[in-house]
Amino acid sequence: MNERTGQPSDSFELLESDIVNCRSCQRLVTWREQVAVEKRASYRDEEYWGRPVPGFGDRAARIVFLGLAPAAHGANRTGRVFTGDRSGDWLFRALYRAGLSNQAESLSRNDGLELLDAWVLAAVRCAPPANKPTTQERDACETFLHREFSLLTNCSVVVCLGAFGYQAACRHFGISPRPAFGHGVVVPASDSHPALVCSFHPSQQNTFTGRLTEQMFDEVIEKATSIADSLTFS
Ligand code: SF4
Numbered sequence: 001m002n003e004r005t006g007q008p009s010d011s012f013e014l015l016e017s018d019i020v021n022c023r024s025c026q027r028l029v030t031w032r033e034q035v036a037v038e039k040r041a042s043y044r045d046e047e048y049w050g051r052p053v054p055g056f057g058d059r060a061a062r063i064v065f066l067g068l069a070p071a072a073h074g075a076n077r078t079g080r081v082f083t084g085d086r087s088g089d090w091l092f093r094a095l096y097r098a099g100l101s102n103q104a105e106s107l108s109r110n111d112g113l114e115l116l117d118a119w120v121l122a123a124v125r126c127a128p129p130a131n132k133p134t135t136q137e138r139d140a141c142e143t144f145l146h147r148e149f150s151l152l153t154n155c156s157v158v159v160c161l162g163a164f165g166y167q168a169a170c171r172h173f174g175i176s177p178r179p180a181f182g183h184g185v186v187v188p189a190s191d192s193h194p195a196l197v198c199s200f201h202p203s204q205q206n207t208f209t210g211r212l213t214e215q216m217f218d219e220v221i222e223k224a225t226s227i228a229d230s231l232t233f234s
Contacts, residue, residue: 028126049079055121069124123168162201
């Protein structure tokens with residue numbers, strides 16, 4: 001309980017409960033639930049999550065990975081962020097290579113995966129049609145982003161997965177003017193915000209075409225880790 005306001009103090013549990021029960025954006029509520037009922041044929045025997053997807057990982061993480069939104073048949077199916085689609089497979093393999101997790105695969109909410117010094121979240125918590133939330137939906141969901149970053153008190157580096165995640169991070173931390181987005185671009189940490197490290201999003205559009213290679217992504221994670229170390233031990 002907050003002694004000054006009399007309101008319950010925020011917590012990861014409270015935030016997760018508020019996220020998974022949110023129905024603020026009518027278009028997204030309709031879409032996520034419709035997808036969960038209709039299903040993709042290859043997942044017809046699975047029960048879809050069909051709700052907003054909270055962040056996941058090590059609550060004491062120094063490195064936070066910020067993406068766009070759940071995929072309709074990925075996290076909207078499994079209930080864990082970036083889990084159940086090719087982008088997520090790619091991301092979680094990279095986290096494992098970097099020593100930031102205990103296993104290379106993320107398959108379901110109960111698969112035993114643990115992240116180490118890393119936290120993964122999406123700026124918008126419901127799967128949007130065509131992966132495109134509206135500005136109003138983006139803004140509605142930002143309150144959860146603010147609360148999540150307030151709880152992630154050890155965060156010293158945010159790896160922004162794609163321009164949407166980068167813009168969300170800049171808005172949240174009040175970084176303006178915003179340097180142009182590009183793979184490997186770093187916004188140094190200041191007294192008021194952690195460092196930001198930009199990466200192309202690990203979408204199939206980027207990974208299948210070679211625009212983003214494993215080596216490029218590993219280098220971004222190495223950069224983020226090295227910045228986190230320098231901030232932690234300076
Ligand atoms: Fe709620 Fe965010 Fe989903 Fe909108 S996108 S319904 S604000 S969880």
